[in-house]
Amino acid sequence: MTARERELELEVARLRTMVDVLTRRIEQATDWSGDGYTLFERALSLQDEVERRTRELTTKHAELEEAITSLRKSEDLLDRTGQVAGVGGWELELEPLALRWTAQTCRIHEVPLDYQPDVEQAIEFYAPEARPVIEAAVKTAMEDGTPWDLQLPLVTATGRRIWVRATGLPEWRGGRVVRLTGAFQDITQQKAAEQAILAGTRRLENIIAAERAATWEWEITTGACRFNERWAEMVGYTLEELEPIDIETWTRLAHPDDLVISGKSLDAHFSGAEPVYEAEVRMRHKDGHWIWVHDRGTVLEWTDDGRPKLMAGTHHDITDRREAHDRLCEANLQLMAAEARALELAARAEAASVAKSEFLANMSHEIRTPINGVLGMTSLLLDTNLDPEQRRHTETIAASGESLLSVINDILDVSKIEAGKLDIEAIDFDLADTIEELAASLAFRAHQKGLELVARIADDVPVALRGDPGRLKQIVTNLVGNAVKFTHAGEIALHVDVAERSTDLALLQFTVRDTGIGIPAEKLHAVFDKFTQADGSTTRRYGGTGLGLAIARQLAELMGGRIGVRSEPGHGSEFWFTLRVQVRPQAEASPRPRTPLREVPVLVVDDNRASAEGLAAILRAWGARPVLAGSAEEALAILDRHCRSAAAIRIALVDLRMPGMDGFAFAAAVREAPHLGEVRLVSMHPVSRSGLDAQSQAAGFAADLTKPPRRAELAGAIDRASAPVGAATAAPVAVTAPAPEPPVSIPAGRRLRVLVAEDNPVNQRVAVGILRKLGIDPVVVDNGAQALDALGREPFDLVFMDVQMPELDGFAATRELRRQELPGLNRAVPVIAMTAHAMQGDRERCLQAGMSDYVSKPVSPRAIAAVVEHWCPSAVAAGA
Known part of the structure; x- marks a missing residue:
């Protein structure tokens, strides 16, 4: 009572x-x-x-x-739930001191379910070496409210040794801790799996390291060594010439300065601080020169008193790699110097007048041209045969270059906005296509961190719009990118809603919500200021220029909207912005299934409610009647009920990654149920998971989707799932805007002829290297005048034209080309502008000059390939 x-x-x-x-x-x-x-x-x-x-x-x-x-x-x-999840709970009242365990906690300790120990008895269950740790954690929590999350060994009442995860949280009242509560979980199997994986990884590393390498063994207690022939050959000797072989043989050949580095690495390995011994040392060749060797090994046997006894490892000759590394380091230093110069320009631009900002906006060409060379040549270098170390260094250069480019883009955007040179486009676009394209490109980054990206457009949002989709993408990419950066678990949601609506105008609200670390209240007012970050300390974890949100705010305001944020530390953030856009008549039909879906029930099985609601909204727009299930178990129950009714479910969209019973187990359960034989399944999985298409097909799925799915992909999957078994269905047709000019038709049997007009020698090599990778051997000229001469001498199928060149620039050369009527001159040849200005008005200027398309420097192999494929598809199909 x-x-x-x-x-x-x-x-x-x-x-x-x-x-x-x-x-x-x-x-x-x-x-x-x-x-x-x-x-x-x-x-x-x-x-x-x-x-x-x-x-x-x-x-x-x-x-x-x-x-x-x-x-x-x-x-x-709660007790049954804890038993299923294997998680127990506990509560400690401090005044008077009283400890209570849940039934699951008692089960983990293997004591009667009504057992309620005191604090000392509870701590006695921990292994002796763990008791000081848990005692200190409890004491600290009682004194100052510090929570804990520990993994510790424990001995149950039956004497069984297990590993547990113990957590504790304080409860405050009146400025002091009055209660501690926490959770308790048996993680013994998890610990065993971790140890097995670690052991297997070490064995695999030793096998890989020993392949085609110089090998050595060292009996540490005696100093005796055994080398293979490759070891001796690497330094120009035979084994006979090196005898007697012991540890002194190695130290005699090694560079004295590198022995110190090697000794420190050995000490770290012997002490257990490092899993393997690893060092790069110089060794004197028989003919007198020095070679670089990557020395790697591990202790195989230990003495009874815990000292290393036998060690084995490999030598790899990395002389070529070290020389390449030195060259790459020099290039990296140049990049870092360039980045430092760019950041210095940014600081000056912030403090200077509009005139200085205007000057910086016009520096785009001079800054981007060398970056184009660095990134282009790095991209080409990555396509060559590099060893792993060389590839890592080259990828570091590429990443540094991309980071530098991002910094410069931010700085240039700010300067262009302040100088009034950033134009806002007004072009027709489809909002649904734009959001789907963004979600597909951003989902990969989210899934790499184990996050789920959910995109939803409200039913009443118009999608046929006129505005600037490029700047819309820039704002959303910045907000979602920040959400991914500052979120470590959970999901990121992108929602689009109508704030205001008239016949031909709409104010749309875009919201990016995350479950990340949140922003302190005192930092919220400054997050949209330039060079300001929530994490502004010298130990910043997340990096960045501090310009992205400032640019997003200015872009939103330029497009007639506003931007804001709501956040709480530990509870995520919600960034929102509004855009005022023109609404067009819906002239084009959006992708939809060929299969009639009116009032057709479609089951959506996804533990993520937001993701399921997004799919349900699309299905309702197609006339279907979505039925949502938050787990595979709930879905099976729904199918059982519906199979006995007139509205039986025949199509189910199934998330493969769910807690408890996953999508594959659900598919197996459906296939094993005779009364569910007509249910067709469509699998959904994150983009970062590979090899699932074949696995899904083997599991009996009729179609496969990546999350978040595009409408066209979803429509095609439903059509495939609705088709009779063995029948072929046509994929839904995605509507695209017509090209301004028809693509070039290349006669059969003739290779593609491409002209490159570029005055910078480095950029010439980049363009030639990229085109040759596509099987095209281009003709290169240095300016617009030479381009016109070349076009007059022979026919070309495609022209890449730099817009800024001496004598005759790309704009003037293209205008002259379109005007001329010389014999043999193809006036209609597609001309692709290559510009480093990156100004929003440059595209219009290029098109007004008669150019057909536009790529911004630094040009990427993907961008060049896309242009060639678009303008010369018959040549691509024929292998150029």
């Missing part, structure tokens, strides 16, 4: 006693009162009051009983 129940019963008993006393007094009224009638009236009144209070207390008692019953049911449900 609870304290409250006891209070109620005492109150009822007290009132009843009062009634009895009054009754007796009434009966004896003539003995002690001269006015018995008055006393009788008072007694009756008090009796009525007592009865009324008794009824109230009885009602409250019943309500309390009902609440207690509900609470016990909730506790039972």
